[in-house]
Amino acid sequence: MTQPRTPTTTTAAAAPAEAAKPKSWVPRRSWRPSLSRVLGGPVFAKEVWVLGKRLSTSWVRFIYGFLLLGMLAIVVVNATDSYSYSGNMGNLQALQAYQQIAPVVTIAVLGFQFGMLPLMGCVLGGSAVCEEVRAGSLATLLSTPLKAWQIVMGKLLGRCTELLILSLLALPVLLMARVLGGVNGESLIAPTVLCAANALLALQISIWTSARAKHAAGAIAGAIGVLFVLWVLPSVLVGVLMSVPTMPFKGLNPAFITLLSPPMVFLVKLGDIASWGAPPFQTLHWVWSVVSSLALTGLFFVLSTRAVRRAMVATALLGPGAGRTTKKAPPDKRRAVSISQDVPMAATPALDGASPAAPLDSSPDSPQETNEAARQRKRKKSAVVEGYSRTVGDNPVLWREVQQRFTRGQWALPVALGICCCALLFLYWMSSMKEGLQIGVAMFGAVILLLLAALQTPGAISSEREGRTLDVLLTTPLSARAILWGKLLGSAKRLAPLYVAIALHLFFSGVLPGITRYIFLPLDEVVRFLRFASPAFANNSDFIPEHIDGYRSYLGWDPARVDPVAILAFLLVLACTVFMQFAVGLLLSAVMRRTTPATICNLLLWILVWAFLPVVLAIVDNGLIDLYGALHPVVLMAMVLDGGTDNAALSATYDVPDNNVQAFTFFVFLVLYCFAATGVGLGALKVASLELGFAGGRKR
Amino acid sequence: MIETSNLTKHFGSLVALDSLTLSIGPGEVFGFIGPNGAGKTTTMRILSCLTRPDAGTAKVCGFDTRTHGDDIRKCIGYMPDFLGVYDDLTVDEYLQFFASAYGIARRARATIIGQVLELTDLTQKRHSLVDGLSRGMQQRLGVARVLVHDPKVLLLDEPASGLDPRARIEMRSLLIELARMGKTLMVSSHILSELGEMSTSIGIIERGKLLYAGSVTDAFARAKTSATQGDRIVVKLATSGATPSTIKQALETDHRVLKATANDEQRTLTVDLTTGEHEHHFLLERIIACQGRIESFQPEVVKLEDAFLRLTTGALQ
Structure with missing residues (x-):
């Protein structure tokens, strides 16, 4: 049974108070999820506007x-x-x-x-x-x-x-x-x-x-x-x-x-x-x-x-640039997240910048604790050890670049390398190191390396510009060339593990199995000596067939061998191409104001040159694609490995598209390509240096 | 130490600097004042060899910015309005980084860094991450950075911007200390009262044009001249005595009084004196003689803000 509502004095007293309250100029509406709000929300509208205007x-x-x-x-x-x-x-x-x-x-x-x-x-x-x-x-x-x-x-x-x-x-x-x-x-x-x-x-x-x-x-x-x-x-x-x-x-x-x-x-x-x-x-x-x-x-x-x-919570707590978190948020951070879902938060950075305002949490201890906890977590993720400073080298830009990790977190790179090693060992076991494995894996690694190289340097200068550190750098006596070379070598250092991994793969799968054959040569001599010296061995005529030959047949499988000269040529072509891509990326980074367009341009440029152009040429004319194939680093690398597999690289015949050429001709061409790639890279660095110098008020 | 002559810079159709000519002597603290977009930062960027002027010349430490950039870089310390920091370095590494950039030998770095950290009161934060510092500390770190190579000239663009009152006071003390050390400082700031206190000379710029350059006292004098023609005294009277209007009539007969304004409701009397040095006690005597009971007697202090407001139109570019 419901009781009739009786007017109370509280209601009567509240009415004037309500009337006295200033009205908000924003009409309050309860938020109801609807398709139009979800699909056409403010973020969507902003994204479309901004993208459209750029x-x-x-x-x-x-x-x-x-x-x-x-x-x-x-x-x-x-x-x-x-x-x-x-x-x-x-x-x-x-x-x-x-x-x-x-x-x-x-x-x-x-x-x-x-x-x-x-x-x-x-x-x-x-x-x-x-x-x-x-x-x-x-x-x-x-x-x-x-x-x-x-x-x-x-x-x-x-x-x-x-x-x-x-x-x-x-x-x-x-x-x-x-x-x-x-x-x-x-x-x-x-x-x-x-x-x-x-x-x-x-x-x-x-x-x-x-x-x-x-x-x-x-x-x-x-x-x-x-x-x-x-x-x-x-x-x-x-x-x-x-x-x-x-x-x-x-x-x-x-x-x-x-x-x-x-x-x-x-x-x-x-x-x-x-x-x-x-x-x-x-x-x-x-x-x-x-x-x-x-x-x-x-x-x-x-x-x-x-x-x-x-990222939102981390940015609010630690300020811009802090929104990179990988691990599961601890309870204090999750509390802030739950608040963010329900209650608007005053999380804009404080005016004095001393410490960005923490979320409006009712618990008295939470904001400071949350800030400090988040800072501690960030410090743990950082490569820098709090309370200890390293000694900076004489080229500070190079020193800083070298200090930067390729991956976040100290275990990411070892874990990735470990996985790669396991995968390689599995492949070695599966394929018995036959021909094709060496080339396949090396080419796969090379393509990945070229892709990463296209993404490494376009942000090198522009990110300094975006972070407002470039001006300060340019007011020092450091030359533009020193800055660029520091950036380039730093990028090279970051990608070096992959390069070394490719080289090690070729060595282990292409050179080492070949060496194992020669191990048996002195072994035979040792056995011959033992048979001469000891009657026990001399009388045991089955020793060699049973043990040595059996061991040889077990271990001495017939793997494909890659000539070390071919491996060196492969690595040289790869290094020159990567250098060229690094340098062009640096040029774009020096010319363009923002990192994203520079990265996109560099990526598209190399996709255009290495992937799109060959397709177009293949459509247009087979002769052209044959010619271009000889200029393509991936094709060159594949050719040199193919020619140097189970052959002496310096006397082999190389299967250049639509033609077979002798080693001398091929290597001359290879060296010319390396010179050309290095030349393009040095040219790009020179232009970048001038551009950066001009940004620093120097004469063009 | 710093000389510019007809310095001009255009950004498209915008005239950022229009024939700017100024001169700053050694050991001076030059306050550079102007509205947003007036050309202060452009001037500083030209002086620090970050931007090339379209016309005119600029010399720092006797070197031309167009031809002797490398020499200028060694003798200046430039601190931009927004200090970008490398987030993966400690304070010590950050300073080492720039010490190395300035070619300071490794063995000398530790001592120098220790000294500049002490000067900027950051010794306790030596091994803290740079991006973990508060804004005020980062600004002080910025000053520490420009001091690492012991430059003769410091170009500080808005060093106190975004700082809380305490950090501002600390920053001002630091700059005064640097001035005592004999550095030539060019400081731009929006906080005019601070500039007024520590600057020996100021420049007021608007729309790329230098409206005034000279000593602070001259600037005050100009502000006075254009505003009140002399000192202004504000007198607050108690309710029990004579009314302000009565006293006003008596005061206006004195030749030293230019103008008197009475407000009977608020019981205040504003007296503008004629130009020249006047002893203020004659006013007190006159008011007391008119049966006025004085509650407060305050000469109005002319501030840098007055000079700034008088000399600029406030138009934005």
Whole structure:
């Protein structure tokens, strides 16, 4: 039974007080989740505005469209040549000609999209969070009712619009291929959807790495690495396991390997268009690949949300640049996170900068404790030991660069190297060190090294400019050349472990097995001496066949041997190419004001030179690609290893594209390439030096 | 120590500096004042060889900034308005870094760093991470950095910006100490009262034009001249005595009084004296003679702010 409400004096007294309260000029509305608010929230709107207004966005669109159109033009011209297209054809004949070239055009466009869109996803998302952390604006977002997942969603969707715009550039061509060229609808839709799903995954991974990285360059590199692993590792693992007889994977359909890798599925779907043959699995299995990509996107969305939340709290507590946390937040930090989800926080940095204002926590001890705890954690992660100072070298820039780690956390590099060693040992065991292993692993390592080299230096100068330390540096008597060489050598030091790992791999797999053969030569002599000296050995005529020959047959397998000269030549080409990429990256870093555009430009430049140009040349003319192949460092490195395997490098014949050349000619060419690469690098450094000198008020 | 002649710098259509000519002698503390975007930082950047002027010449320590950048870099210490720090270094490493950049031998570094840390009161933080320092400490570290190579000239761009009152006082004491050590200081700041206290000369710049350059006393004199034509005295009267209006009539007959303003409600009397040196006791005698009961008697102090406001229009670029 409900009791009737009676007016109380409290209510009557409260009324005038309510009336006296000044009205807020902001209409208060309760926040209800709705699709429009989630999809079109303030972060999304800001991202779209900012991306749309940036000059670099226009450049990216222009370059993307230019490359697409250029490739399309080359393909069409090449295809019409092969189909004897004539301008005097009738409509029907023209239509037939369209139908003939439509599959090739479709494959070229879709292939371009699949190659570029995930890459653009990695690039676009690279600056999403780390730039905000550096600028300190992420802490401001913490003082709003926005939740971390909304921020991630806004950033994801905002950047998706850019990807959508880029992907729409190819839409007219694909529609023409469908309407006029008669390409099967499913054959168009499947690769397009695969492409979109993987671009989305790349973008989401990039946002995740951005929330954990210090600079956009690191985030982009991390995203490319993670995407590459996700694309390749499952297939490789299953493939390896299937090849082991004792494993239960032995009876698995080999098509399963293909299914695990989105690029392979994509290629299979392109095969449908080109009628390359029956796909190794059911037609609709591409849907599985799309679903798995989307599921991974969801997983990385959750991870990104967590990472962004931690970055926000860390930025609020420690100030800009502190939003890099890796470990699970301790209870005090989690308390702050829970507050951030429910209650607006006054987390903007304090005006005096002495200590950024802590979250409004009711517990009296929490803000200071939280600050101090967070500082302590940061100190633990830092390479610097509190209470101890190192001695700075005579080139301070070089000293500082050398002190910086390639990976965060002191265990990351040893663990990564350990994993690599285990994987290599497994590969050695699996392959019995036959020919192909040495080249395959070395080339894989070299490509990774070249990719990392493209990402190492573009932020070297621009990050100093962004951190406002460049001005101070330029007012010292340090020359621009000393600064640049310090940066370059520091970058080289950071990538040195990978370079050394490649060299060690070639030594262990290519040189050492060959040496084991010669171990038996003195051993035979020792046995002969023993037989001469001791009757026991002399009478035992089975000793050598039983023990020595058996041991030799056991250990003396027939591995592929790589000539040390070939290894040295390989390492020389690799070093010169890396030097060139470092130097060009430094040049871009000196010229461009911001790290992200410099990184993107350097990455795109090398992808264009090393990957896109060969494809275009291959389409245009086989002769050109043969010529270019001889200038391509990856091809050169593969050739030198191939020629030096089981041959003396200085007397071998080298299988240069479309030709066989003698060692002398090849090595002369190799040395010329190294000189050219070094020359380009030194030239780039000289221009960078002038540019940096000019920034420091010196004469150009 | 610092000389500029018709220094001009354009950024596109914006005239950042318009024929700036100034001269700062050795041991001077030059306060550089101007609204935001007036050209203070551009001037300092040109003097520290970070930017090249479009026209005119600038000389520091007798060296031309266009031709002798390397020599100038050795004799100046430039502290930008926002101090970027390397977040992975300790205070000691940070100072070592710049000591090394200035070519100071390793064995001499520890002593020098110890001295500059003591001067800037950062000895306790020697092995602390730079980015863990408060803003005030980071600013002091910035000063320590510019002192590492013992430069003759210090160019300090807004050294007290963003500091709390205590840190500002400490920074001011530090700069006064540096001035005592014989350094030539060029300090830009928005906190004019501080500049007024420690500067021996000031320059006021607006829209790239130098409106005034000279001693602080001259600047005060200008402010006085243009504002009140002489000293201004504010007298607060008690309610029991004669009214301010009554006393005003009596005072205006004196030739030393330029103008008197009475406010009977607030019981105040503002008296502007004519130019020249006047003893103020004649006013007291007159007020007492008129039966006025004085509650307070305060000559108005002319501040640097007055000079600044009088000389600038406040227009933003």
